[in-house]
Amino acid sequence: MLSIMNLHAGINGKDILRGIDLEVRAGEVHAIMGPNGSGKSTLAQLLAGRDGYQVTAGSVRYLEQDLLTMPAEERARAGIFLAFQYPVEIPGVSNALFLKTALNSIRKQQGLSELDAMDFLQLLRDKMKLLRMDELLLPRAVNEGFSGGEKKRNEVLQMAVLEPKLAILDETDSGLDIDALKIVADGVNGMRDPQRAIVLVTHYQRLLEFIVPDVVHVLSQGRIVRSGKADLARELEQRGYGWVEEQHPARKAA
Amino acid sequence: MNIQLESWEHMALEQIPQFLAGSGVPWVSQARQSAFERYKAHGLPTRREEEWKYTDVTQIGKRASLAPDSIPPDPPSEAALFSWALAQEHPHLMVFVNGYYSDGLSAIGEMPDGARLESLAELLDGTAELSSESLDASHEHTIFGALNTALATDGAVLHLAAGTVLQDPVYLLFIASGHGTAIYPRNLIVVGEGARATVIEHYFGMIDAHHFTDTLTQIKLAAGAELQHCKLLQEGNASFHVAGIHAEQAAHSRFGSQSFALGSRLARNDITSRLNGPECQCEFDGLYLLDGKQHVDHHTRIDHLAPSCTSREYYRGILDGESHGVFNGKVIVHPHAIKTDAHQSNRNLLLSREAEVDTKPQLEIFADDVRCTHGATVGQLDDDSLFYLRSRGIDADSAHSLLLYGFANDIIARVADPGMRTRIEHLVLDRLPQGEQIKELL
Ligand SMILES: Nc1ncnc2c1ncn2[C@@H]1O[C@H](COP(=O)(O)OP(=O)(O)O)[C@@H](O)[C@H]1O
Ligand SMILES: [Mg+2]
Numbered sequence: 142m143l144s145i146m147n148l149h150a151g152i153n154g155k156d157i158l159r160g161i162d163l164e165v166r167a168g169e170v171h172a173i174m175g176p177n178g179s180g181k182s183t184l185a186q187l188l189a190g191r192d193g194y195q196v197t198a199g200s201v202r203y204l205e206q207d208l209l210t211m212p213a214e215e216r217a218r219a220g221i222f223l224a225f226q227y228p229v230e231i232p233g234v235s236n237a238l239f240l241k242t243a244l245n246s247i248r249k250q251q252g253l254s255e256l257d258a259m260d261f262l263q264l265l266r267d268k269m270k271l272l273r274m275d276e277l278l279l280p281r282a283v284n285e286g287f288s289g290g291e292k293k294r295n296e297v298l299q300m301a302v303l304e305p306k307l308a309i310l311d312e313t314d315s316g317l318d319i320d321a322l323k324i325v326a327d328g329v330n331g332m333r334d335p336q337r338a339i340v341l342v343t344h345y346q347r348l349l350e351f352i353v354p355d356v357v358h359v360l361s362q363g364r365i366v367r368s369g370k371a372d373l374a375r376e377l378e379q380r381g382y383g384w385v386e387e388q389h390p391a392r393k394a395a
Numbered sequence: 396m397n398i399q400l401e402s403w404e405h406m407a408l409e410q411i412p413q414f415l416a417g418s419g420v421p422w423v424s425q426a427r428q429s430a431f432e433r434y435k436a437h438g439l440p441t442r443r444e445e446e447w448k449y450t451d452v453t454q455i456g457k458r459a460s461l462a463p464d465s466i467p468p469d470p471p472s473e474a475a476l477f478s479w480a481l482a483q484e485h486p487h488l489m490v491f492v493n494g495y496y497s498d499g500l501s502a503i504g505e506m507p508d509g510a511r512l513e514s515l516a517e518l519l520d521g522t523a524e525l526s527s528e529s530l531d532a533s534h535e536h537t538i539f540g541a542l543n544t545a546l547a548t549d550g551a552v553l554h555l556a557a558g559t560v561l562q563d564p565v566y567l568l569f570i571a572s573g574h575g576t577a578i579y580p581r582n583l584i585v586v587g588e589g590a591r592a593t594v595i596e597h598y599f600g601m602i603d604a605h606h607f608t609d610t611l612t613q614i615k616l617a618a619g620a621e622l623q624h625c626k627l628l629q630e631g632n633a634s635f636h637v638a639g640i641h642a643e644q645a646a647h648s649r650f651g652s653q654s655f656a657l658g659s660r661l662a663r664n665d666i667t668s669r670l671n672g673p674e675c676q677c678e679f680d681g682l683y684l685l686d687g688k689q690h691v692d693h694h695t696r697i698d699h700l701a702p703s704c705t706s707r708e709y710y711r712g713i714l715d716g717e718s719h720g721v722f723n724g725k726v727i728v729h730p731h732a733i734k735t736d737a738h739q740s741n742r743n744l745l746l747s748r749e750a751e752v753d754t755k756p757q758l759e760i761f762a763d764d765v766r767c768t769h770g771a772t773v774g775q776l777d778d779d780s781l782f783y784l785r786s787r788g789i790d791a792d793s794a795h796s797l798l799l800y801g802f803a804n805d806i807i808a809r810v811a812d813p814g815m816r817t818r819i820e821h822l823v824l825d826r827l828p829q830g831e832q833i834k835e836l837l
Contacts, residue, residue: 189786192778217788229783233801233808241836242797243787250788282801299787 142167142338143188143208143307148199150187157183159363161199165307168335172349172374173342175360176382181342182226184360185311189223190216203307217243218250220306224296224313226342231283236295239283240265240302247303268301272328289316297328308332309340314348326351346378359385411545414465417519426530430544437538446537449721449753450663450692455607455635461577463548467495471601474570475500484814485566485595487512492570493606494548494578500568509559509590515581516549525552529583534613536665536696539637543611547581550610553594557587557617564593564623564812571600571608571630582612586620586648593623595815600630605660611639616648618672623811625653627819628662632687636662646672646701653810655819656683656691657826667696670704670732681710682806684826685718685750692721699732699762708739711806713799714750725757728765735765743773744802796827 143165150158157180165171175181187194188201190213201208204219211219231239245255256264269276272294284292293313300308310329314322329339329352341352349357349371357373358365359382367373367385377385411431417423439456440447470478470492478500482488489512490500496514503512518525529552535541551567569580584594598608608630616622622642630636636659642650652666668677683691697706712720722741743752756769776798784794803823810816820837824830 189782191782191786212791213782213785214788214790214794217786223786225783225786229779231780231783231798231801233804234797238833238836239784239787239797242789242793242833243784245836246788246790246793303787 142204144202146200148201149197150183150194151197152183152194156197157363158187161363161365163358163365165338165340167306167338169356170333170339170341170352170354172354172357173340173360174344174346174357174374174377177344179360180363181360182311185223185226185309185340185342188309189213189221214246217303218247222300222303222305222308224293224300224308224310226311226315228284228292228296230285232285234283235280236283237265237279240299243299244302264302268298271331272298272301273324274298290318290321293317294321294325297325301328301332306336307338307340309342311342312344313341314343314345322348323351346374349374361386412462412465415463415546415548416516420519422527423519423530426527426532427545430530430532430535430541433532433535433541434538434545437541440538446694449719450661450690452635452637452661452663454661455637460575461542461607463546463577463579464493464495467497468493468572470497470500470570471572473601474572474599477599478568481566481568486563487561487565488568489514489551489565490568490570491549491580493572493576494550494569494580496549507559507561509556509587510561510592511552511554512565513552514549515547515552515583518552529613530581531613534611534639534641536639536641536667537637539609539663540611540639543579543581543609543639546577546579546609547611548579550581550583552583553585553592555586555590555592555620557589559587559590561592564595564815566595567597569596569598569608569610571598571604571606571634574604574606576606578606578608578610580608580610582610584612584614584622584624586614586616586622588617589619590617591621593625593812595812596624596626598626598628598630598636600634600658602631603633604631605633605635606630607635609637612641614640614642614650616642616644616650618645619647620645621649623651625810625812625815626655626664627815628654628656628659629822630659632658632660632689634659638662638664640664640666642668642677644668644670644672644675644677647674648672649676651678651809651811652680653806654679654681654693656681656685656693657822659689659691661690663692663694665694665696667698668706669698669700670706671700673701673703675701675704676706677704678707678809679710680708680806680809682803683712683714683720684803684823685712685714685716685720686826687716687718689716689718690721691719692723694723694725696725696727697737699726699728699735699737702732703734704732705736706738708741709806709809710741711802712741712743712752713746713803714743714752715746717747717749719750720752722752722754722771723757724755724769726759726767728758728760728762728767730761732762733764735762735767737765737767739769741771742802744799745773745775793829793832796829796833799827800824800830800833
C-alpha cells in the first residue's frame, strides 16, 4: 500500500529525514518509535502532504501513485489520514460542520452521494459513543477549548468517520490518562481491517500494550535504525533509545 | 459615477428646505437652524482633522447632492418584495424609502402595552408631545450629526415604558433608491427602567446606485434597561454612508451594539456610549467584509463615567482587493470610574497585498483600580489551519472559505436574533468562494 524508498527530506535547509525505507501493506499495523526530534512528525506530516518540505532524494508510492506530487486534499481523498500530534483549533467552525464538509469532500471523490443531515448525525453519534465523547463537542468550534484528551479523541473520531485506507497516528497517546488511552486504543483496534493499514507514531511503548503492532521500527536521526516484532518495543522500553543508537546500524534496517 | 462635480455645488445648501417635518413647530425649526449654522461654519471634515485622518469624505460632496428629496419617492418593486418577505419573519417592521416612512411597505403589528413605535416626522408635525431631546445637539458627535439634525426627514421612534419587554425585534429597513439622493434618517430609542428590546437597522440599496446616507440613532437606556442594537449595512457598491449611533446608559443598564458593514463604497460609523451610572454593561461588536475599493471606518468611543462598569469591544475585518479598513477604539475612564473593566480587540485578515488596515486603540485612563486591555492584529490566514482542513480532504478554496467563515462567525454568533443571525451568515457566505456549499451544510 505504502512504499517509501530512500527518502531524504528537510525543511528550511535542515536535513531531517536521511534515507527512510518503509513498506506498509494493507491489513498491517506498524509502529514507529523514536526519541524526540528524530523526525517522526516530519515523516507523518510529509506523508499527509504538508507544504514546505524539500525532498532531496527518494520516492513515496501509495496505491500505485506517486504520493509526493499529490496535494494534501487529494491524498486525503485517496484514503490517507493523519491524526495530528498537535490538533489545530479552528475558531468559529463547529466540529459538526467541519466533519460534514470533510466527509462530503471524500464521499464526492468516491462517487458517493452526500449523507443527509439525519444519517450524518446518527453516524456521528454512534462513533462518539464508542469513543465516549460528549455530544456537546459537536456544536463547539473545532478543538477550541478542548482538553488535551478531547483533542486526541477528536482526531480518532475524525478517523472513524472518514474511514481511511492508511491511517497515521502521530503521538495520539501522549497526554492521555490510562482510561482515555484504553478508549482510544479500542477505537483504533476497532478499525483494524484487512483493507486498512495503520501507522502508529509514538514515543512510548505504553500504547503498544493495547494496540499490538505487526512491525515496530525505530527511527533515529532521520533513519530507521532497527525494525522488528512487537517485542522490540518492550526491549526498547527497558533499555532506552540509547541502546539502539549505540548499535551504529550500518545501513537500512530490514 | 457620472454625477458631475458641479452638481453638488449647484445644490449646495444655503438654507434648510421648507418641506422638512416640523417646520411649523418653533423648537424644531430652531434646533434645525442652529445645527445648520454649525454645519455651515465647519463644512465637511477634511483629513487634516485627527478624527478623519484615514477617511476622505470630501468626495461625498463632490459626487452626491446633500439636499434631501422633497417628496418620498415611489418604492422600487424590489423593495416591496423584500419588505413583504421581511414582514413574514419580523412582526414589527418599519420601512423607510430614501429617509421617508412608507406606510404601505411597513407592518408595525401589535405592540405590547407600554411600547410605542412611530414615525418621527409624524411626531414632529403632530400635536403629540415630543421632547426637544429628539433633536438634541449632544448627539452630534461629528459634523454629520449636525447635518442630520438640520435635514432629518423621518425615522423611527421607539418608546418603551418601564418594565416593558419586547419579545420580537423592531426591524427598521432603510431602502436607498435612485441616484444621487441624500438620505437623512433620524431614530430615537428610549428604553425605560428595566425594559428590554432588540432593534435592527438594515440599510439596503440597489447594487450600483450612488447616494449619500447620513443617519443618526440616539439611544437612551434607563436604569436596568437592556437594548440589543444590530446594524447591517448592505448598500450598493457606489454609495456613501455616514452613521452615528449614540447611547446614554443609566445604572445597571446593558447595551449591545453590532455593526456589520458588508456593502457601500465608503462608510463611516461613529458608535458611542456613555456609561453614566454604576455597573453598566456595554458591548460593541463589529464585522467588516471589504473588497474592491471599499472603505469602511469604525470610530467607537466608550466613556466610563461611573464605577464598576464593564465594556467589551470585538471588531473584526476581512479585507480583499484594494479595500481599506479603519478601526479607532477610544475608551475613556474618567476620574471616579473605579473598578472599570474594559477590553477591546480588533483583528484583521488581509487577503490581498493592496488591502490596508489602520487600527488604533485609544485608551485614556484617569482613574485608579481599573482593568483595561486591548489587542489589535493584522495578518493572513494561518497555514497550519489550512493544512489541517486540507488533510481532511477539503480543497484549498473551501478550506480558505471555511476559515474566513469561522473568523466572521465568532462575531455573527453574537447577534441575539436568530433570523438576523442567519441572514448575516448567509450574506457573508455569499461573498466567499464555495460559500454556497458551506451554506448547504449548516
Ligand atoms: N519547520 C521546521 N524548521 C526547522 N526545523 C524543524 C522544523 N520542523 C521540525 N524541525 C526539526 O526537525 C527535527 C525533527 O522534528 P520532528 O519531526 O518534529 O521530530 P519528532 O516528531 O520525532 O519529535 C527536530 O530537530 C526539529 O527541531
Ligand atoms: Mg513529533
